[in-house]
Amino acid sequence: MPRTSDHQERRQQVAAAVERIITTDGLNAVTVAKTAAEAGISVGLVQHYFRSKDEMLLFAYGHALQRFEQRVTALVGRAEEVGTRIEHIVVDALAESMPLDAERRREWRIALAFTGRAADDPRLGELKVAALRRTRALIAQALINAKECGEVAPEVDEHVAAARIAAYVEGLAAHLHADPEGLTPDAALAALGDHLAGVFTGQCELRHREPGERPAG
Known part of the structure; x- marks a missing residue:
């Protein structure tokens, strides 16, 4: 029996494939078959994790x-x-x-x-x-x-x-x-x-820095 982590990783793999299809071809292009091909798995495996296209999109x-x-x-x-x-x-x-x-x-x-x-x-x-x-x-x-x-x-x-x-x-x-x-x-x-x-009009004791400057780490 597959572990829960494997189950979740597979679902995330399918989700990533859905996103790639949307990025290149739009949401209307997403199908179970095309998603399976994009993810490099079988249609049956996608259907094992998602009962329908709507569930997959959700x-x-x-x-x-x-x-x-x-x-x-x-x-x-x-x-x-x-x-x-x-x-x-x-x-x-x-x-x-x-x-x-x-x-x-x-x-x-x-x-x-x-x-x-x-x-x-x-x-x-x-x-x-x-x-x-x-x-x-x-x-x-x-x-x-x-x-x-x-x-x-x-x-x-x-x-x-x-x-x-x-x-x-x-x-x-x-x-x-x-x-x-x-x-x-x-x-x-x-x-x-x-x-x-216009909202943050006061001063605080916290250290200042410029917006957009990323904290380290």
């Missing part, structure tokens, strides 16, 4: 969201360890969701494809809504922390501000993906920084 989307969130969590953890200003941690974390380079453009295209399908697939829609809520909650918590250390004014409503920030970032990302010549990555980052500077 797992692939969830896996992509989980991988992204784990990367952001690691980034935030490293930044907190070196005492980075909260404003700059938020800038860097949000920047991970923007198509600023080839890899993040690939990820954004995958997310966009799943978002479109989520409009007609309730299960994908539930994953999307849950991810949006987690994003707003994390931004709100960062704002609460920033209020406690003095970076954000006490009267700021963290939930309203978090919703505005999340929507602003998503809008920037959409423009950057559709028109990278009209809105360059540098301009998008500058716009994000300016927007957050």
